[in-house]
Amino acid sequence: MTAYFLEDTAVLTGRSLRHITRSLDTIITTAITPIAIMLLFVYVFGGAIDTGSASYVNYLLPGILLITIASGVSYTAYRLFMDMKSGIFERFQSLPIARSGVLWAHVLTSVMSSMISVAIVVGVALLMGFRSGAGVLAWLAVAGILVLFTLALTWLAVIPGLTAKSVDGASAFAYPLIFLPFISSSFVPTDSMPGPVRWFAENQPVTAIVNTIRDLFAGQPVGTDIWIALAWCVGILIVGYVFAMITYRRKIA
Amino acid sequence: MTRSQVQGPAIHVQGLTKNFKDLEVLRGVDFDVARGSIFALLGSNGAGKTTVVKILSTLLNGDAGTVTVNGIDVAAKPGKVRESFSLTGQFAAVDEILTGRENLVLVARLRHLDNPAAIADDLLDRFSLTDAGGRKVATYSGGMRRRLDIAMSLIGNPPIIFLDEPTTGLDPRARIDVWEAVKELSAAGTTVLLTTQYLEEAEHLADRIAILHEGRIIVNGTLAELKQLLPPAKVEYVEKQPSLEDVFLALVGDDDANINADATGKE
Numbered sequence: 001m002t003a004y005f006l007e008d009t010a011v012l013t014g015r016s017l018r019h020i021t022r023s024l025d026t027i028i029t030t031a032i033t034p035i036a037i038m039l040l041f042v043y044v045f046g047g048a049i050d051t052g053s054a055s056y057v058n059y060l061l062p063g064i065l066l067i068t069i070a071s072g073v074s075y076t077a078y079r080l081f082m083d084m085k086s087g088i089f090e091r092f093q094s095l096p097i098a099r100s101g102v103l104w105a106h107v108l109t110s111v112m113s114s115m116i117s118v119a120i121v122v123g124v125a126l127l128m129g130f131r132s133g134a135g136v137l138a139w140l141a142v143a144g145i146l147v148l149f150t151l152a153l154t155w156l157a158v159i160p161g162l163t164a165k166s167v168d169g170a171s172a173f174a175y176p177l178i179f180l181p182f183i184s185s186s187f188v189p190t191d192s193m194p195g196p197v198r199w200f201a202e203n204q205p206v207t208a209i210v211n212t213i214r215d216l217f218a219g220q221p222v223g224t225d226i227w228i229a230l231a232w233c234v235g236i237l238i239v240g241y242v243f244a245m246i247t248y249r250r251k252i253a
Numbered sequence: 254m255t256r257s258q259v260q261g262p263a264i265h266v267q268g269l270t271k272n273f274k275d276l277e278v279l280r281g282v283d284f285d286v287a288r289g290s291i292f293a294l295l296g297s298n299g300a301g302k303t304t305v306v307k308i309l310s311t312l313l314n315g316d317a318g319t320v321t322v323n324g325i326d327v328a329a330k331p332g333k334v335r336e337s338f339s340l341t342g343q344f345a346a347v348d349e350i351l352t353g354r355e356n357l358v359l360v361a362r363l364r365h366l367d368n369p370a371a372i373a374d375d376l377l378d379r380f381s382l383t384d385a386g387g388r389k390v391a392t393y394s395g396g397m398r399r400r401l402d403i404a405m406s407l408i409g410n411p412p413i414i415f416l417d418e419p420t421t422g423l424d425p426r427a428r429i430d431v432w433e434a435v436k437e438l439s440a441a442g443t444t445v446l447l448t449t450q451y452l453e454e455a456e457h458l459a460d461r462i463a464i465l466h467e468g469r470i471i472v473n474g475t476l477a478e479l480k481q482l483l484p485p486a487k488v489e490y491v492e493k494q495p496s497l498e499d500v501f502l503a504l505v506g507d508d509d510a511n512i513n514a515d516a517t518g519k520e
């Protein structure tokens with residue numbers, strides 16, 4: 001049965017990619033909120049924020065990319081929920097296929113659609129004056145971290161996708177994830193925050209990831225932040241995957 | 254995918270139980286379905302019909318008892334069993350964003366068949382969906398969705414088909430189309446297990462009927478055997494008025510031309 005895992009996953013991924021190309025609005029709405037936040041912060045609040053770096057858009061972009069990914073994965077939960085509700089998930093599960101391919105297809109689609117949204121946001125940032133001195137390796141490292149972050153959040157998104165009772169329930173889990181970058185070093189340096197908030201901001205995953213991407217974009221050495229960032233991503237990925245699989249097995253047994 | 258030469262019943266269920274937490278849904282269900290027959294599982298809402306179908310189709314595990322489909326134990330070899338049957342669930346499980354044709358091609362590819370495009374075209378033709386094949390399923394009527402749903406279940410010619418309430422929510426015209434499809438399948442040698450809450454449907458289609466009530470099969474037999482359970486019929490003279498269904502079908506027409514018109518026209 002697993003002999004067909006790759007073939008079945010490819011067929012099912014092709015199907016969910018078609019969903020995306022036929023409802024481009026999901027990619028546009030995924031990109032539009034982060035772009036609006038970016039415009040607001042760069043052109044309205046940014047003038048009053050002292051980050052110590054020359055260009056605020058350069059400072060801001062890493063956090064905006066994480067917000068983009070967090071809002072993108074809520075559509076993954078939505079698509080999975082719709083498959084559960086319509087019964088097509090059960091149809092796939094009753095076919096002689098590699099069953100886990102159904103989930104993997106959603107996960108791969110999530111990564112691809114998130115990366116398209118990320119590319120759109122980076123394009124807008126370039127128009128707004130974002131510049132990077134990063135070399136090819138640094139860009140690849142940024143892409144790698146973003147893919148890892150997307151995978152981690154996607155496996156978390158699978159859980160509400162499988163268990164939600166309503167469309168709103170399926171996508172609501174993403175709100176705290178979208179909000180998390182606001183209490184991090186994404187928008188302002190953490191030094192200005194009061195004690196407990198600062199402690200939270202400095203020890204939550206977004207700050208380490210944002211600092212790492214910011215250093216990579218600036219062509220700076222990344223320091224220990226990259227290991228903390230990777231540890232968070234891999235940690236969330238493993239926890240998300242394990243709980244998603246437990247949820248999945250409960251659903252089909 | 255080939256019709257198995259295995260002897261014995263197509264479906265064998267013995268002592269099947271299933272609890273959801275404290276709720277005893279199935280309390281020892283026993284029945285056999287002979288190869289090539291149409292078997293109707295009749296019961297009111299909540300009787301456990303869907304639970305039986307889900308266990309037969311490896312979507313749920315039973316708590317106790319033996320279940321074999323096409324001679325294969327569903328608990329021991331679920332992957333093998335899935336090659337023997339096809340499931341048409343309670344709600345038309347079709348992909349609304351894809352076209353009808355793409356839905357068929359998708360299933361044919363997942364069943365690893367050669368020439369998915371030809372299989373899709375053939376089924377679109379058989380189910381009078383050729384003209385609608387290039388449209389998104391979201392634009393289909395309920396009857397067209399159900400026809401597509403059943404067409405998707407026929408891909409790969411599985412020897413056994415499970416139909417869970419195939420006509421619930423359909424209009425009379427679409428219901429008759431589904432009945433015709435079921436009869437054709439059976440004529441071609443496919444074993445059909447269908448669940449229904451409509452007595453008329455079981456009476457019309459099934460070779461054998463079992464009534465599932467409070468988690469057990471309380472009767473199981475042919476229509477004639479079931480009728481003998483009650484006192485013999487007495488003769489009464491009643492003026493035969495046309496039923497509303499007769500009127501409806503007479504007015505909207507009852508021929509094949511109308512099936513095609515339904516598929517292509519009104520949406």
